[in-house]
Amino acid sequence: MNAIEVLRLSKSYKDRHKSVKALNGLSFVLEKGHIGGFVGPNGAGKTTTIKILLGLLFKDEGSVKLFGTSNYDAVSVRKKIGFVPEEFSLYEYMSGEELLSFNASIYRAFDTRTIAELQRLFSLPLNRKISSYSKGMKKLLSLYLAVSVNPELLILDEPTDGLDPIFRDRFLSFLVNFVSEHGTTVLFSSHILSEVEKVADYAILINKGKLVLQGDIDSLKENSLFVTFTCKNAPVKVPGAELLNKEKMLYALSVVSGAEEVLERLKSLGCTILEKRALSFEEIFMNAINGETGGENGRTA
Amino acid sequence: MDALLKKELKENFLKFVVEFAILVAVAVFLVPYGFRMMKNLAPLLSNLPGGGLNGEAKALLPKLNDLNFFVVSQWFGKNLFEFAIFFGVINSIGAVAGETERKTAIFLFSRPVSRARVLFVKYAVILLGTLIPILISTYTIPLLARSIPQKINMAVFNRLAVQSLLATAAVVSVSFLFSVVINDRVKGGLIALIALIATVLIGKVSALKWVSVMYLYLGKFLPAISLSIVYSLIFVLLSLVLLLRKEF
Structure with a gap:
């Protein structure tokens, strides 16, 4: 079953009498139990998508389903969601404890064991007023709030922004353990690719409000290819191939999908393969975004 | 107690206490001190040099000694x-504009609460x-007036109290609408005023x-309270419709 289904989602904003398209027919799915890395460059439409999923923004066109229901912004559906926003202000006059208690009353759920585990890792001064918290502490409190209500879906928008490297590492380890223990689905939005690669098993890559690529991270890597080759019959007709050395007819080629087909084609052209390897997640991202191999409507590995 | 209710009370309590x-304080000052000052003013005004006050102003002078007139006009x-x-x-x-301004709206409206x-x-x-x-300050006036040898007409007083309460409800509803529509508290408050x-x-x-x-x-009592009730309902419903369509 899919936890999230987004189909041809569109959303425009008005900016000084001009309409700016934030989402332009975005479609993707995230199956239950997966950690989906939701990646894209700044302004790709990640936060807009997340806000639509949470009913904070309204879609112009398209459909959204959460846990199979198109009534995705209903209170009963939102009860299943824990959310760490990219940026929000908490009620500064409350203490961490008070805000956790307020949150628990609204959700009618509170997982003391998870909070104890988080406290063991981060020792957040919950008795202090939130106004005295640093940015990182507020981000951690957001995480406490999101996971303390036993969510079925965690939506994390740049969750490590403001955390120091040690806490960032602890946070990511906690997340992986939490998900494996509770079977929670996670939509992990970030532009730090190394983080996404560390925790996610699925990737949804968007750019300019459209899906560029989605799929299992391992499959994406398997289907990708970086290859250097020489060919007797120059010039070769392999789209995207870059000529590195004209005298030796040395070429380099990166593809984010269809590695097998590319290798077959190079063989059929009589090319000699010098080096071949799968792309790293970061290289896949860069290649897809640069449009070297990404399709208009996205690809699925 | 409901968590939302508790939060709202906590956020507004100090404001309510200060206003109370x-x-x-105004009610206590008004009766009996303000009334006595007004009473003492009447002979001074009638003995002004050059024949004193004329016309309508002169006709008002006897009323300055009337507690009911004083309460209705001054309170x-x-x-x-x-x-x-x-x-x-x-x-x-600040109801909704405050949440938007402080960005707590994203927190609040992403929770499982309608x-x-x-x-x-x-x-x-x-x-x-x-x-x-x-309500409380208004009804301290009849209590404070016990020290004055005049009786307050409670039928009129009660009617005006009810009318004032309902009119204030309408004011609250109108301002509430501005709070939903305008994201800036100061701007919204000024525009509402x-x-x-x-x-x-x-x-x-x-x-x-x-x-x-x-x-x-x-x-007039009946038309005024009817209008207050209608305005309150219309503006609250309008606030609801607009809040349901508001993006954060």
Whole structure:
């Protein structure tokens, strides 16, 4: 079953009498139990998508389903969601404890064991007023709030922004353990690719409000290819191939999908393969975004 | 206690207490001190050099000794009227605009709680927080007036009290709407006040007197309270419709 289904989602904003398209027919799915890395460059439409999923923004066109229901912004559906926003202000006059208690009353759920585990890792001064918290502490409190209500879906928008490297590492380890223990689905939005690669098993890559690529991270890597080759019959007709050395007819080629087909084609052209390897997640991202191999409507590995 | 209710009470409590203290202080000053000052003013005004006051002003002089006239004109017609409008706007304008301004709206409206519930809890707390100080301070006046050898006409007093409470409810509802529409508390508050003042100016045209907020406080009892109730309902429902469509 899919936890999230987004189909041809569109959303425009008005900016000084001009309409700016934030989402332009975005479609993707995230199956239950997966950690989906939701990646894209700044302004790709990640936060807009997340806000639509949470009913904070309204879609112009398209459909959204959460846990199979198109009534995705209903209170009963939102009860299943824990959310760490990219940026929000908490009620500064409350203490961490008070805000956790307020949150628990609204959700009618509170997982003391998870909070104890988080406290063991981060020792957040919950008795202090939130106004005295640093940015990182507020981000951690957001995480406490999101996971303390036993969510079925965690939506994390740049969750490590403001955390120091040690806490960032602890946070990511906690997340992986939490998900494996509770079977929670996670939509992990970030532009730090190394983080996404560390925790996610699925990737949804968007750019300019459209899906560029989605799929299992391992499959994406398997289907990708970086290859250097020489060919007797120059010039070769392999789209995207870059000529590195004209005298030796040395070429380099990166593809984010269809590695097998590319290798077959190079063989059929009589090319000699010098080096071949799968792309790293970061290289896949860069290649897809640069449009070297990404399709208009996205690809699925 | 409901978590939302508790939160709203906590956020607004100090404001309500300060407003209550101000209203009670004004009421205590007005009766008996203000009334005695007014009473002492009457002989001075009638003995002004050059024959004293003329016309309508002279006809008012005997009324300066009348406690009921004093209470109606100085409490219901002036102090309460002004403070209730001011407090009504101040209390309401931060309801949604405050959440948007502080960005806590993203936190609040992404929780599993309906926007309608948030709105009604906020409205209920602000309405009661505005009306209770008005109610208590208003009814301290008959208590304070016991030291004066005149009786307050309680039938008229009660009618005006009810009318003032309902009119303030309408003011709260109007300001609430501005709080939903305008994301800036200061701007929203100023616009709400200007709009309410504008209704008084429009109400100068006799055919449009029912538009005026002053008419709600001091107009004929039945039409005024009916209008207050209708305005309150319309503006709260409008606030709800707009909040349901608002993006954060």
